[in-house]
Amino acid sequence: MISRIRRVWWQASWAILFNFPFLAPLTFAWLPVPALNCYACPLAQGACPIGTLQHFLVIASIPFFTIGVIAAFGALAGRFYCSHLCPFGFFQDLLGRITQKKYRLPSYAGYGKYLSLVLLALILPPIVKEPFFCTLCPAGSLEAGIPIAARAWAEKHFAAEQIFGGGFGILNMIGWWFWFKIGILAAMIGAAIVTRRPFCRTACPMGAILGLFNRISLLVHPPGDNTDRPKYNLRNCPVGITHPDHVDSHNCIKCRECYGKKEETGDRSQEKE
């Protein structure tokens, strides 16, 4: 069923469901969603798992519930959510369609997401007493920073009625850090045009956590052995996997675009070093 429906429609549907405009915001605030969807977005329906995790670290409490929910999602499908549900991944996929020529990221860049998870999302928040990863997160800039600032600007200049509630005084609070964060988003957008899913591959802490479950999750690619090895076509792998043994590794987002294809090749002739 999943493979029959084009992935882009899954992604678009879930981006809308995670930010559903016809329900009160944060109707499902109790549920950390298995994707990077900022809960400061005026339309967000669920909680951001990384933001929630950091909040518990800031208040010096062990987040049993959040860890349990993330682990349950991970045990079911690993990084499948990155490819089919994550709105920010969808945004990067759309940007990736702008040009065909892509630059290849070095393989060690895949470990950057663990650095991001450990340093920015786990170690620094209890030290600086704020969700430090959120202060840099480009998904937060895109889904919350820009819409909220734009709404405040519209209210000021056009006396428009408040659409989503709140937001007074936001414009006065905008400082250099806001523009720094917008700069990170701009850099990510530029990178997403010339390489595939740069944020997911190098910096996403949620992808880092879910990647740990990739091999043991219920949803895996068909097992390979000497006699019945499936042939993967890795030519268009969105995360740059080039070897069949690395399918379902921590970098694999289980998009299944390689699945069922006859051609097995590591040829990525369209990518430049």
Add this chain to the structure above:
Amino acid sequence: MKKRRRWVIAGFTLFITSVLLVGVGIGRNEVNVVVSNAKILCYSCIGLK
């Protein structure tokens, strides 16, 4: 195939453990903390300091 079965057992065990963790979290009333944190506007997410 045997190797795969080991992974399945590990995954199933992990899933059961995660459900138990969720239960512990609910018992500790963490859901309310998650909800209240989500409903407070996250200024860090917006980029305001």
